[in-house]
Amino acid sequence: MMLRPDAVVTSVTEVTPEFLYARSVRAVMVDLDDTLLPSGSDLLEPPFRSWLESLSRAGIPVVILSNGTHARVARSARELGIVGLPLMGKPLGRAFQRGLVQLGTPARETAMVGDQLFTDVLGANLAGVVSVLVTPLSPGKPHTQMLRHLEQRLLKRYRRAERAVWPPSP
Numbered sequence: 001m002m003l004r005p006d007a008v009v010t011s012v013t014e015v016t017p018e019f020l021y022a023r024s025v026r027a028v029m030v031d032l033d034d035t036l037l038p039s040g041s042d043l044l045e046p047p048f049r050s051w052l053e054s055l056s057r058a059g060i061p062v063v064i065l066s067n068g069t070h071a072r073v074a075r076s077a078r079e080l081g082i083v084g085l086p087l088m089g090k091p092l093g094r095a096f097q098r099g100l101v102q103l104g105t106p107a108r109e110t111a112m113v114g115d116q117l118f119t120d121v122l123g124a125n126l127a128g129v130v131s132v133l134v135t136p137l138s139p140g141k142p143h144t145q146m147l148r149h150l151e152q153r154l155l156k157r158y159r160r161a162e163r164a165v166w167p168p169s170p
């Protein structure tokens with residue numbers, strides 16, 4: 001079940017301080033492509049800026065943990081005023097260790113918010129980090145689209161299994 005996210009949201013803006021406190025999380029690693037920025041675009045949406053500000057006001061540090069290039073990650077990180085770690089090679093453990101060292105929090109008190117099961121969620125689960133899956137901002141590049149198809153099938157199966165194990169009380 002290493003591909004199963006601990007939580008599923010439609011946008012990073014749902015990952016509020018209250019959402020994090022409820023899960024004993026006090027620091028956040030966030031993916032860049034299709035989580036904060038549609039792939040192929042350089043335009044940061046204003047709601048994401050205010051989301052980061054609300055976390056900052058709550059004293060929750062955020063770092064960008066991306067498999068993207070130096071230039072792309074640096075530009076967004078600078079614009080948002082947070083640290084950006086590029087070329088991380090998620091889902092490898094060293095990526096998440098790097099993020100944890102940067103944030104200074106233990107894995108179980110840290111969340112990874114991202115749009116892909118095979119990089120963000122898998123890596124977070126293996127590292128003992130709280131995994132939060134967001135709906136991707138764009139369909140993505142061709143190889144991503146193939147993975148997304150598989151991700152949707154897995155998520156459907158998880159949802160079915162959840163309903164089977166926990167039937168809603170009438």
Ligand SMILES: [Mg+2]
Nearest residue numbers: 031033034115
């Ligand atoms: Mg992504």
